Amino acid sequence: MTVLNTQFSTALIESQAAAFRDSFGQLKAAIGQVFVGQPRLVEDLLICFFCQGHALIEGAPGLGKTLLVRTLSDALNLSFARIQCTPDLMPADVTGTNLLTDAADRIRAFDFQPGPIFANVILADEINRATPRTQAAFLEAMQERRVTVFGRTYPIDEPFNVFATQNPIEMEGTYPLPEAQLDRFFFKLTVSVPDVDDLAEIVARTTGSEAASTRPCFGADTVRSMAAIIRQVKIADPVVKLALRLVRATHPEVAEAPPVVKEYVRYGASPRAAQAMVLSAKTLALLAGRYHVAVEDIRRVAPPALTHRIIRNFRADMDRVTSESIVDGVLAAAAKP
Amino acid sequence: MTERQPAASRELLRLLGTYRRRLQFLTFTRSLLPCLAAVCAGLVTLGVVVPFTPRHAVLSVGWSAALVIVTAVAIALARTPSLRTTAEIVDARLGLANLSTTALQFSEQEDSVSRLVVASANERLSAHAPKELSAHAPSAIRWLMPALVSCVVVAALFVTKSPSPRLTPQASTSAAAGDRVVAGQQAAAQNAAAASSADSRAPRRETTASAVPQPNAAARTSEHATGSEQRSVPETGDSSAPTASSQSGDATTRRAAETTRAEHDGGLRRDGASDRSGKDARSVASSVADSHRGGRSAASADRPVIGWIKGAGGVDGATPARDRSFTASAPAESAAYVAEYRAGAARAESAVARARVATEVRTLVRDYFMAIRPASQR
Numbered sequence: 001m002t003v004l005n006t007q008f009s010t011a012l013i014e015s016q017a018a019a020f021r022d023s024f025g026q027l028k029a030a031i032g033q034v035f036v037g038q039p040r041l042v043e044d045l046l047i048c049f050f051c052q053g054h055a056l057i058e059g060a061p062g063l064g065k066t067l068l069v070r071t072l073s074d075a076l077n078l079s080f081a082r083i084q085c086t087p088d089l090m091p092a093d094v095t096g097t098n099l100l101t102d103a104a105d106r107i108r109a110f111d112f113q114p115g116p117i118f119a120n121v122i123l124a125d126e127i128n129r130a131t132p133r134t135q136a137a138f139l140e141a142m143q144e145r146r147v148t149v150f151g152r153t154y155p156i157d158e159p160f161n162v163f164a165t166q167n168p169i170e171m172e173g174t175y176p177l178p179e180a181q182l183d184r185f186f187f188k189l190t191v192s193v194p195d196v197d198d199l200a201e202i203v204a205r206t207t208g209s210e211a212a213s214t215r216p217c218f219g220a221d222t223v224r225s226m227a228a229i230i231r232q233v234k235i236a237d238p239v240v241k242l243a244l245r246l247v248r249a250t251h252p253e254v255a256e257a258p259p260v261v262k263e264y265v266r267y268g269a270s271p272r273a274a275q276a277m278v279l280s281a282k283t284l285a286l287l288a289g290r291y292h293v294a295v296e297d298i299r300r301v302a303p304p305a306l307t308h309r310i311i312r313n314f315r316a317d318m319d320r321v322t323s324e325s326i327v328d329g330v331l332a333a334a335a336k337p
Numbered sequence: 338m339t340e341r342q343p344a345a346s347r348e349l350l351r352l353l354g355t356y357r358r359r360l361q362f363l364t365f366t367r368s369l370l371p372c373l374a375a376v377c378a379g380l381v382t383l384g385v386v387v388p389f390t391p392r393h394a395v396l397s398v399g400w401s402a403a404l405v406i407v408t409a410v411a412i413a414l415a416r417t418p419s420l421r422t423t424a425e426i427v428d429a430r431l432g433l434a435n436l437s438t439t440a441l442q443f444s445e446q447e448d449s450v451s452r453l454v455v456a457s458a459n460e461r462l463s464a465h466a467p468k469e470l471s472a473h474a475p476s477a478i479r480w481l482m483p484a485l486v487s488c489v490v491v492a493a494l495f496v497t498k499s500p501s502p503r504l505t506p507q508a509s510t511s512a513a514a515g516d517r518v519v520a521g522q523q524a525a526a527q528n529a530a531a532a533s534s535a536d537s538r539a540p541r542r543e544t545t546a547s548a549v550p551q552p553n554a555a556a557r558t559s560e561h562a563t564g565s566e567q568r569s570v571p572e573t574g575d576s577s578a579p580t581a582s583s584q585s586g587d588a589t590t591r592r593a594a595e596t597t598r599a600e601h602d603g604g605l606r607r608d609g610a611s612d613r614s615g616k617d618a619r620s621v622a623s624s625v626a627d628s629h630r631g632g633r634s635a636a637s638a639d640r641p642v643i644g645w646i647k648g649a650g651g652v653d654g655a656t657p658a659r660d661r662s663f664t665a666s667a668p669a670e671s672a673a674y675v676a677e678y679r680a681g682a683a684r685a686e687s688a689v690a691r692a693r694v695a696t697e698v699r700t701l702v703r704d705y706f707m708a709i710r711p712a713s714q715r
Contacts, residue, residue, distance in 0.1 A: 009449040232450045236439040238425060291453045294434035 013291075016229045020286055023218060023226060024050070030075040030214045035068050036205065037198030044189050044304050045072065045163075050226050051279045053186020054142050054162040056127075056177075056308060063191040064202075065165040066125055073121040077219035078159065081116035082123040085130035087173065091137035095147045096154075112149060117141045120159050120220065127164035128174040135181055138162065142184045159223045179267070179311055186276045188308035233282035235293040242334065243277045243298050249330045250310050258333035260326055264316035269309035276305040303327050345455045346444040350420065352462040353441065357423040359467035365413035370482070372405040372412075377488035384492055431465050433458075675711045682706045 024046060031042050045068065048055045057065045066082075073080035083094060096115030100108055116122065117138070127135065141147050142162050146155045164185070166177070182188075194202060205212045248254050250268030252261050261268070281297035288297075307323045316326075380397055383389075389397065418426065424437035440458030443451040685702050688694075694702075 010452055013449045013453060232448075234439050234443050234450055234454050236435055236442045238438055239435055290434070290436070291450050291457065292434075292436060292439035294436075296434065 013229070013232070016225070017286055017289075017291070020226050020229055021289070023222060024287060026217045027072075027075055030217050031068070031071050033214045034071040034074075034205075034212045035064055036201045037194050038191065041189055041191060042068070044187055044301075045069075047280045047283045047301070048187045048189075048304075049159075049161055050223065050230060050283055051186060051276075052159055052161065052227050053276060053279070054164070054184060056182070056185040056188045057163060057165045057191060058168050058188060059165075059191030060169055060193070061167055063193065065191050066123065068191075069121070069123045069163040069165070071214060072163075073123070075214045075217050076121065076223070077216040078120035078223070080121045080123070081119035082125060083116050084125045085127045085134065087129060087131055087175075089130050089134045091134050092149075094134060094137045095141070095149055098150055110150075112152070112154065114154065115147075117147060118154070118156055120157065120161070122160075122162045124162055124164035126166060128166040128176055130175065132175050132178065135175065135177060138164075139181060139184065142181075157220075159220055159227070182308050183270050183272055185308060187280070187304040189304055230279065230282050230286060233285050233291055233293060235278060235282065239281075239293050239295050239298060240278065242295050243274045243281075243302075246277070246298070246302055246306065246330055246334050247271065247274045249333060250306060250326075256333075258329050260321070260329035264312055264319070264321045264326060265310055266313040267311040269306050273305050273309045277301050280305065299331060302331055306330070343452070343455075345452060345459055348459050349437075349440055349444055349455050349462070352459060353420050353423050353427070353437065356427050356462070356467050356470065357418060357420065359470050360418050360423060360426060361413045363470060364416050365409050368409040368412040369405060370485070372408045374485050374488065376401045376405050377485060377492060381488055381492045427462070427470070430470050431461075433461055436461055675713065678706075678709065678711055678714075682710075 027046060028039075028042055031046075032039075035042065045055060045057075049072065057068065059065050070080075070082075083089070092115065094115050094117050096113050096118065098110035099113050101111040102108055124130075124138065127138075141156060141160075145158070145160050146153050148154075166174075245256070247269050249257050250261055250265060250273075251257055252263075252265045252268065254268075257265075257268075277298055278293070280301040281293045284297040284300060285291070285293045303324065306327045310323045310326055312321065312323060312326070315321075380401060383397070420441060421438065424441045427433065427437050428435050436454070436458050440455045444455050685706065689699055689702055
């Protein structure tokens with residue numbers, strides 16, 4: 001009987017893993033029907049989504065940041081809300097507030113009206129244009145997955161993902177995200193300029209008579225089951241230690257930090273970076289048909305997990321040393337025995 | 338590991354055990370080279386300090402080989418990797434992407450994913466063979482091979498070439514050969530009283546060469562050759578090795594000393610440097626050493642001092658006898674002999690003091706001059 005149960009559970013895991021790969025590929029293909037090119041960006045976004053993490057998408061205007069998130073929400077049968085962040089956006093506009101309403105018996109009472117943060121997929125467009133006060137309204141929701149309004153706490157349904165976009169070149173009138181909020185983003189993804197072929201495809205799709213669209217692939221239950229199977233993937237101690245070494249190497253005060261970190265970093269990544277790396281590496285392992293994480297998975301996900309968590313110093317600004325190059329230095333140093 | 342351990346986990350441990358044995362073997366093979374180099378270096382050092390006879394050399398090589406193997410086995414056993422280390426090495430070498438490491442860590446867990454990982458690891462490990470773990474010589478020890486070859490060459494140079502009675506047929510006749518050489522020298526000395534030194538030297542060489550054939554003479558000649566001054570006289574003194582022939586070598590030495598004294602008494606002047614004014618005093622020691630090594634002609638005294646020092650030190654195969662006793666009869670007390678003796682002894686002393694001369698050669702020179710000293714100085 002035990003053998004049968006074992007075989008059944010093993011077969012169940014295998015079928016779940018196969019379903020995960022199918023669903024992932026399905027969703028990726030659905031996004032590809034609208035969003036052209038940049039498969040690595042799409043994959044990272046989906047990894048972040050299935051790990052129940054939040055992503056900060058950075059790119060120049062017109063590169064499709066908003067389109068990518070909208071397409072993701074369209075491809076899923078989930079509730080979607082878009083928050084266009086502006087300087088006059090108030091926290092209550094994000095979290096919701098108590099409104100005085102008339103009850104049936106003509107007794108007026110305050111009734112909580114949930115804000116857009118209570119959707120499954122949130123697009124916080126140009127989040128760096130919101131004031132720090134409004135940005136702080138996202139903090140509790142992103143980390144605790146709940147909102148407290150007037151002393152009362154309201155939980156947010158799973159799945160819950162915040163995808164924020166920001167424009168790195170128009171800094172006038174913006175409020176750069178504080179480190180505490182940056183740390184809450186699972187990944188930071190950068191949208192690069194498409195190549196010629198992708199650009200031609202974009203032009204062809206957007207200038208024709210038919211608008212590209214997609215239809216929902218699956219709903220919240222599938223997403224939750226996929227998120228659950230990710231956490232069952234095994235990871236060995238040496239692989240975990242590599243992730244921890246990478247995180248520690250981003251701190252300039254640590255002895256094993258490479259010279260580029262000691263010279264250009266003011267503060268390194270938090271433990272959330274290690275959590276993000278391990279969880280996303282598990283997703284990568286599942287996608288590769290494995291039930292265990294390899295060190296290459298950790299290396300693959302280290303840049304999007306570490307880049308936005310490294311706080312550079314003034315000298316790095318002067319020498320134009322980017323966070324990406326610092327992470328490359330950290331990875332190179334970790335490769336040495 | 339308990340009996341409740343699943344069969345897949347046991348299979349995983351068995352497979353990792355085979356890979357671990359392979360790693361042990363690789364450690365053994367990698368350890369051979371440095372061990373061999375160390376032993377060769379030790380042999381060379383020993384050969385410099387204590388010259389080897391061929392028999393000793395053969396024994397040393399045998400014992401060294403055994404020592405190398407035992408040491409390499411000990412190193413391989415001492416450096417046996419743990420199963421976890423084995424799994425990490427296997428993952429890295431076979432490109433298993435940390436599969437073995439993960440499977441080993443979760444082999445005792447009962448959940449489905451752990452069993453899947455273990456089953457996958459068993460499958461992948463079975464698909465490979467332990468022989469696929471090949472030895473990669475670290476770049477840090479790649480210089481050992483040329484160093485080893487150099488050590489072997491140097492060791493071969495330092496091995497004594499003197500034939501022992503059992504190993505070479507010529508050795509059995511060395512004693513008689515020494516006597517024949519001395520007889521030839523004495524005859525030459527007597528003839529030299531009436532003839533010139535050049536005339537008297539040539540036939541003696543022929544006699545010596547024909548008396549004691551040397552199979553390694555060509556090699557030794559090339560070894561000691563310095564320009565045109567190659568040894569034309571075979572080294573009959575090689576029989577002075579500490580064997581039965583050494584006694585005859587001592588006798589030869591004594592007779593050579595007497596011959597030399599006789600030549601001095603007769604007013605002979607060899608073409609060696611011993612009596613040539615202004616010649617480097619080291620040549621005196623050279624002729625002395627040659628004579629001591631079995632009655633070799635002093636004509637080769639012009640050789641550089643390095644050559645005979647090397648020979649006397651054991652390189653050339655002439656192991657000096659340590660307990661020689663010179664019982665030569667008292668030389669004639671001529672004033673010329675005494676003056677010649679003093680001048681030669683002074684030159685030899687200054688030469689030995691100036692040059693880097695082995696202790697045994699110093700003793701040799703001293704004994705020689707003690708043997709030929711005039712009776713007034715005894």
